[in-house]
Amino acid sequence: GSDHAANRERSVTRTPEKPFRSRDWFADPERSDMTALYLERFMNYGLTPEELRSGRPIIGIAQTGSDLSPCNRIHVDLARRVREGIRDAGGIPMEFPTIPIFENCRRPTAAIDRNLAYMTLVETLYGYPIDAVVLTTGCDKTTPSGIMAASTVDIPAIVLSGGPMLDGWHDGELVGSGTVIWRSRRKLAAGEIDQEEFLRRATCSAPSAGHCNTMGTASTMNAVAEALGLSLPGCSAIPAPYRERGQMAYETGRRIVDMAYEDLRPSHVLTRDAFLNAIRLVSAVGGSSNAQPHIMAMAAHAGVDLRADDWTEHGYDIPLILNMQPAGQYLGERFHRAGGVPAILFELAKAGKLNGDCLTITGRTVAENIAGRETKDREMIRTVAQPLMDKAGYLVLRGNLFDFGILKTSVIADDFRERYLSRPGEENAFEARAVVFDGSDDYHHRINDPALAIDENCILVIRGAGPIGWPGSAEVVNMQPPDALIRKGVLTLPTLGDGRQSGTSDSPSILNISPESAVGGGLSWLRDGDVIRIDLNAGTCNALVEEDEIARRKREEPAPPVPDSHTPWEELFREKTGQLDRGGVLDFALKYRGVAAKTPRH
Ligand code: FES
Ligand code: MG
Numbered sequence: 001g002s003d004h005a006a007n008r009e010r011s012v013t014r015t016p017e018k019p020f021r022s023r024d025w026f027a028d029p030e031r032s033d034m035t036a037l038y039l040e041r042f043m044n045y046g047l048t049p050e051e052l053r054s055g056r057p058i059i060g061i062a063q064t065g066s067d068l069s070p071c072n073r074i075h076v077d078l079a080r081r082v083r084e085g086i087r088d089a090g091g092i093p094m095e096f097p098t099i100p101i102f103e104n105c106r107r108p109t110a111a112i113d114r115n116l117a118y119m120t121l122v123e124t125l126y127g128y129p130i131d132a133v134v135l136t137t138g139c140d141k142t143t144p145s146g147i148m149a150a151s152t153v154d155i156p157a158i159v160l161s162g163g164p165m166l167d168g169w170h171d172g173e174l175v176g177s178g179t180v181i182w183r184s185r186r187k188l189a190a191g192e193i194d195q196e197e198f199l200r201r202a203t204c205s206a207p208s209a210g211h212c213n214t215m216g217t218a219s220t221m222n223a224v225a226e227a228l229g230l231s232l233p234g235c236s237a238i239p240a241p242y243r244e245r246g247q248m249a250y251e252t253g254r255r256i257v258d259m260a261y262e263d264l265r266p267s268h269v270l271t272r273d274a275f276l277n278a279i280r281l282v283s284a285v286g287g288s289s290n291a292q293p294h295i296m297a298m299a300a301h302a303g304v305d306l307r308a309d310d311w312t313e314h315g316y317d318i319p320l321i322l323n324m325q326p327a328g329q330y331l332g333e334r335f336h337r338a339g340g341v342p343a344i345l346f347e348l349a350k351a352g353k354l355n356g357d358c359l360t361i362t363g364r365t366v367a368e369n370i371a372g373r374e375t376k377d378r379e380m381i382r383t384v385a386q387p388l389m390d391k392a393g394y395l396v397l398r399g400n401l402f403d404f405g406i407l408k409t410s411v412i413a414d415d416f417r418e419r420y421l422s423r424p425g426e427e428n429a430f431e432a433r434a435v436v437f438d439g440s441d442d443y444h445h446r447i448n449d450p451a452l453a454i455d456e457n458c459i460l461v462i463r464g465a466g467p468i469g470w471p472g473s474a475e476v477v478n479m480q481p482p483d484a485l486i487r488k489g490v491l492t493l494p495t496l497g498d499g500r501q502s503g504t505s506d507s508p509s510i511l512n513i514s515p516e517s518a519v520g521g522g523l524s525w526l527r528d529g530d531v532i533r534i535d536l537n538a539g540t541c542n543a544l545v546e547e548d549e550i551a552r553r554k555r556e557e558p559a560p561p562v563p564d565s566h567t568p569w570e571e572l573f574r575e576k577t578g579q580l581d582r583g584g585v586l587d588f589a590l591k592y593r594g595v596a597a598k599t600p601r602h
Contacts, residue, residue: 085253
C-alpha cells in the first residue's frame with residue numbers, strides 16, 4: 001500500500017525526456033471539448049480524470065493470449081502482474097487484444113497472420129493514447145509481429161515472453177513439442193506404433209500452459225528478442241508455470257515505465273550489430289529456420305540493412321552449443337536451469353563471437369547484462385571450443401532454380417551426412433533425382449505411389465508453398481519419404497521447397513526458396529526426373545537442365561496451378577507481400593518507420 005503510494009508519488013514528480021504523447025489526448029488545452037470525450041469512458045473501470053491528466057505514462061499491454069491462442073494464454077494471467085509492476089512504478093496500464101495467432105491450428109497457415117498482426121498493432125499503438133508498450137509474446141509469429149510494429153511506431157517497447165511449457169515425458173523419455181510429432185509420424189509409417197499411441201505421445205509433449213518446449217520457432221524467436229536486447233535478461237527461457245515467470249512479468253511492468261520516462265525506443269536498440277548477435281544466437285542454439293524470414297522482417301522494419309549472405313558470413317561458423325531438441329536432446333526446463341539466453345551469450349562473448357557493446361532495454365549493454373552468467377550445466381550448454389557440433393549455422397544456397405534458399409546444418413544427422421555428403425573427392429556435394437509435388441495435398445496423395453519409384457537417390461521437391469502460392473508460406477518442406485523406404489530404414493531424404501519447415505523438425509531441407517514458383521521462380525519449370533546438383537562447399541544448387549530446354553518449358557508448358565484467394569486479407573496479402581529472402585514483409589509498410597513522432601489529428 002504505502003510502497004505503491006510512494007512509488008507513484010516519486011513518478012509524478014519525474015520529468016520525462018519528452019512530453020508523453022498521451023498528453024495530446026487528455027491534456028490538450030486547446031481542445032478541452034475533445035478531452036472530455038476521450039476521458040469519460042475510461043472512468044467506467046476506475047481510472048480517474050486526475051490520473052489520466054497527471055502526466056504519467058500510459059503503458060499498453062498488447063495481449064496476445066486468448067482461447068484461440070493457447071500457447072500465449074498464460075499472458076491472460078500474467079497481465080495482472082504486469083499491471084502491478086506498471087502501477088508500482090507510476091504508470092497507467094491499458095491492456096488490449098491483438099488478433100489470435102496459433103501456429104498449429106490456423107488454416108491455411110499462421111504465416112499469413114504475422115503481417116496482419118503487425119499492421120493492426122501499428123494502428124492500435126498509433127491511434128490510441130499509448131506512450132509505451134509491453135509486447136506479450138510466445139507462439140511463433142507473435143514475437144516478430146510485435147517487434148515489427150514497435151519499430152514502425154517507435155515508442156518504448158519491451159518484450160515479455162510467456163515461456164515454454166514444462167518438459168514432456170512419455171515412457172521415461174523426454175518428448176518435445178512438434179519434434180515428437182515428426183518422429184512419431186515416421187514410426188507410424190513404419191508400422192511401429194498405432195494412432196492411439198501417436199495421440200498419447202502428442203499430448204504427453206504438452207503437459208502445461210506455455211509455448212513449444214523445444215527450440216522450435218517460438219523458443220527461438222523469444223530467445224532472439226532477448227538477444228536483440230528487447231527483454232529483461234533471462235526472460236525468454238523461464239517456463240510458463242514457474243514462479244519466476246510471474247516475477248519477470250512484474251519486473252517487466254516496472255521497467256517499461258522507466259523506459260517511457262527515458263524515451264528508450266526500439267530504434268535505439270535495434271542496430272545492425274544487434275541483429276548480427278541474434279543470427280549468431282540462432283546458430284548457437286540450433287534455432288528454427290523460421291528465424292531467417294522473421295529476423296529479416298524485423299530488420300527491414302527497423303531500417304537495418306541485413307542481407308541474405310549475413311546468415312552465412314556471421315552465422316555459419318558458429319557451433320551448436322545448446323543441447324536442446326530438435327538439434328540436441330533436452331527441453332526448455334533444463335535450458336532455463338542451465339542459465340537460458342544469458343548463458344549462451346556469455347559463451348559467445350567469451351569466444352569473441354558477440355558484440356557486447358549493443359545497448360539493451362535495461363539501459364545497459366549486452367556485455368553488462370551477461371556478466372557472471374556462465375552456466376553450471378555443461379551437459380546442456382557447451383563452450384564454443386568444445387561444442388556439440390562445429391559450423392552449425394545456416395548456409396545460403398543459390399543457382400539456376402532460385403536466388404535464395406537456406407539450409408539449417410545443425411539438423412543434418414550423421415547417417416544423412418554419410419549417405420549424401422561423403423563422396424570421395426567431393427565431400428560436400430551430391431546429385432539427386434527430383435520428384436516434384438504441387439503443394440502438400442499432391443504430396444500426400446502421391447508420395448506412396450509405386451509408379452514414382454522413389455529411392456535413396458531422390459530429392460523431394462514441393463512448390464506452391466510460398467507467400468504468394470499458398471498463400472502465406474506453409475511449413476510443408478519437411479516431407480518424409482514413402483512408407484516403403486522408411487521400412488527399409490531410409491528415414492530422411494533431401495528436400496527442397498518454396499515453403500518453410502517447422503522449427504521443431506529435424507529434416508535436412510533447403511527452404512524458403514525465393515523467388516517462389518507462384519511468381520515464376522525456377523521451381524515452376526522443374527520436372528520429375530530432372531537431376532539436381534547440390535554443392536554445400538560452393539553454396540550452389542542447380543538443376544542440370546540445358547538453357548534451351550528451360551526456355552522451351554517456360555514458353556510451351558503451363559505454369560503450376562495457384563489456388564484462388566478465399567478472403568479479403570488473402571488477396572491483399574498476395575498483392576503486397578514480398579519474398580521470404582527479405583522476410584516476406586509488406587514492402588509498402590517499410591517507409592512508415594517512427595510514425596509516433598507525429599501525433600494523429602483529433
Ligand atoms: Fe504455438 Fe509451437 S504451436 S508455440
Ligand atoms: Mg512452428
